[in-house]
Amino acid sequence: AFYGVKKQSSNKCGFVQGDCVYDALPSLTICRNDGASCYMSYPTQRRLAQCSDNYADYLHVTYQCIPSRPVGTSPPITMYDICDTNTVIANVNGVVTSPNFPTYKQTNTECKRSLVGMTDRVLKIWINEMAVSSDGVRSLSEESDKPDLVIYRNHDTKDLNNFEKLNPSIRDVCIKDYLIINAPHVAYIYCGTRKFAMAPICADNIDIQYKTTSAPNVVYKGFKLYFEWVHKPVNILCDNTPLPSTTTPIDEVIPSWAQNLQPSPILSVQICLGTAHTLRCPRGSDYVLSIVSSSYGVTGTGLCEIPASNHCHQEASLGLTCTHSCFIEYIIPRPLTQCNGQNADYISIDYQCVPTRLPNYENPIDICASTTTDTITMNSGMMISPQYPKLGTAQICSKKIETLPNKLWMV
Structure with missing residues (x-):
């Protein structure tokens, strides 16, 4: 979804190439439930600082209709209760829910189911609705598609539970109530109230983990998600091994800005369709990675070329939550509304490495x-x-x- 300011006042209400646009998804607070319809309006004009402080002429929304329950005598989808059993789920698609959804029920212990797919497919997950406690601590707003916490899987963190026992301070949110999408490279941890579509996950199998210990109230429901293993291009291979260790290599060359614990210059990376990349700052926990901007790009030739001003660009809301590294993959072609429906050939990302402490261990203010x-x-x-x-x-x-x-x- 995005707001748009018409390039020419005579244009009709709707996106035209050249309009100034700004991402609207974080500000949409409606259509958050597991419903077949919702009413949307744009009653009050939105001023866009990114568009010379002009008011948006329209709100453009792209949406999908996602299966929510079985229909008919031979339903094409199956419902799975995450706490009913721990047997793996091997269907090409289905709906996974918390016990008794939409009636909330405490689990007290963690429930876990594995989704097993096929080598020629990648996994897409839509969170149709989620409403659990946020543990009374900081939590992202329900308008965000970002996880509350991301733990990057590597050879140090093959077993997520053991890793958390050894590093208890890493989990400062979603401790007693949570939904975890646990993939080979990264674990996405959510709590609170959400509804969103996840980026495709390139993996042969993932774990879904769920736990709720909070007492019931009128807001809590649990969760419902729809999953589907979709075809991927034949030349794309999913690497299901964990990432290398988080320990900084002994022979790593430390740039001068990192030697002095200064912010890095703005660094850039290009991720072509069908590839994955790990952004990483030096010196481990002495730095945190901050995304400055990200956009999809269409070259016009169908090839992945060096980003250029004559390429068609569209802002990318990647939902990244980075620590000192970030794993990003661009596996399934993304059609871009602002580029006449053409598929993006690459993602371009500008980022910085920002120090988490001062030189010589000086005290912060x-x-x-x-x-x-x-x-x-x-x-x-x-x-x-x-x-x-x-x-x-x-x-x-x-x-x-x-x-x-x-x-x-x-x-």
Whole structure:
């Protein structure tokens, strides 16, 4: 979904090549339930800073109709209760639900089912509806398709449960109530209220894990998802082995900016159709990876070429949650509305590596700490909440930072 400002006022209401557009999916708060229809309107114009502060003329929505239940005497889909048994699910498609959905039921222990596919297909998952507790801690809003937490699978994390026992601090959200889509390269962890379509997963099998311990209330329902193994191009092979170890290689060349614990310049990577790539920052946990921008590109030749200004581009909402690395795959061709329905030949990503600590282990600025003045003059620095990463008692704190008039802040 995207908002659009017409390039020419005389154009009809609807997308025309050259219109200024902006992603609208995060702001849509309707159609969040497991229903066959929903009412959408655009009653109040939306001002778009990205389009010279003009008001959007229209809201463009692309949607799919996804199976939700069996129909007829010989239904083409099967319903699976995730807690009914732990036997694998080998069907080409189906619906997986929590017990008694849409009536909420506590599980207390984790339920787990495996989806087993075929080598010539990849897996697509649609979360038709999800409504469980967010454990009373920070959680992404229901408009987001991003996971609450991503754990990248590698040779250190083959067994996700054992890895979490050894590293308890890694799981600070979705602890008591969660839905996990556990793929060979990455585990996506969700809680709270959601409805979205996941990007295709290139794997022969995945695990679905579910647990709810919170007491029932009027909001909680559990979850319902639809899955389907769809055909992939014959030249694409799925690598089902975990990623290399997260340990920094001994012979890795550390760039000068990383030696001094400075932010990296903006780095770029291109991911061609049918390939996967792992973005990675040096020095392990000393850096976190931040996505600056991402877009799909159509070359016009059907080949994966170096990104150019004459290619047709469309913003890519990849739903990435990165730590010091990110695994990204572009497996199934993506038709682009803003490029006359042509399939994207590549994804272009700009990113930065941002330090998580200061040089020489200097202390960051505590926003609530007592200082002689609340105005701090500096060119760069790091600010934290009290006792980060622990969340203490409620406080209202502020600090003012300032720099020279000829400089701009990047946060």
